[in-house]
Amino acid sequence: MEQILSRQQASEAVQDHGWRYLLGTLQTSALVGTLAQAVSVAADAVAVCGDDADRHLRIDVRLDRVVFTLQSLDHAAVTTRDVELARRISATVGKPGLLPEAGTGTGTPRSVQLVEIAIDALNIAGIRPFWKAVLGYTDEAGAEGAEDPLVDPLRQGPAIWFQQMDLARPQRNRIHLDISVPHDEAPRRIEAALAAGGRLVSATRAPAFWVLADREGNEVCVTTWQGRDN
The missing domain is CATH 3.10.180.10 (2,3-Dihydroxybiphenyl 1,2-Dioxygenase, domain 1)
Known part of the structure; x- marks a missing residue:
């Protein structure tokens, strides 16, 4: 049964899988080299989420990255189902995770926010x-x-x-x-x-x-x- 998670529960459940909890959502991003690659990565994530994609997953597709956001639209919160989908996406697209050393002024892109x-x-x-x-x-x-x-x-x-x-x-x-x-x-x-x-x-x-x-x-x-x- 799908259950709403606390902030700490949601954060701890996905942190080792490359996701972060932000304002009632789970987010991660994957770096890509072309728009075609970005669309392909997004399609893989939708496929692995199956019928749950429409009610849980949002994707921002850009030339250099794909940003994934998970939240249950029915509950307006992060649930156990979102955690399961986050782990599936990470396994499918190669555990994209947060960008290393984001925001340090080294020229690397920032992570999710x-x-x-x-x-x-x-x-x-x-x-x-x-x-x-x-x-x-x-x-x-x-x-x-x-x-x-x-x-x-x-x-x-x-x-x-x-x-x-x-x-x-x-x-x-x-x-x-x-x-x-x-x-x-x-x-x-x-x-x-x-x-x-x-x-x-x-x-x-x-x-x-x-x-x-x-x-x-x-x-x-x-x-x-x-x-x-x-």
Whole structure:
């Protein structure tokens, strides 16, 4: 029987197979040399997933890589079935895994990640319809409340979520990015950002998230699945 997994359960179940848990999904990528090769690798993954492909697997096919994402559409979460499919795909396409030394500045491509946009608001229910309309977004599966996140129905753009404000903060940016990275890659990403002129604003919620800022105070969060409720 298909069961929903906690963040830690999902991460531990696939880490040795070259996948990482990111924002309720499992992801990995395979490097390829041509678009034809990318399409072939994608087709192999679909074939090995069989009838489950349509309800669990998303594939981003590019000239130089193929990115695989697994999540149960019925549960909007990672399940035992997703773990099984991840292991099948790894065995079929040669355990693509995460790209080595991603984000170290050595010229190697970065590994998998997901980006969200966070909007600070005093009245979330009042502004959410605007963002839903102007972006052409829709409700996240299973989340249709007046303050719930919004997602791109084509999964091309970043998800939008709303952070409740108690008081207006006119001297601070009201929209910031959340960069969700593999838990074992976060320290390298933060180190690179600091070396590039950033500063650490807060690490009190690490490893769930670190708050960084550029030289002018614009903030961004580097996030992982760790340090959150299971």
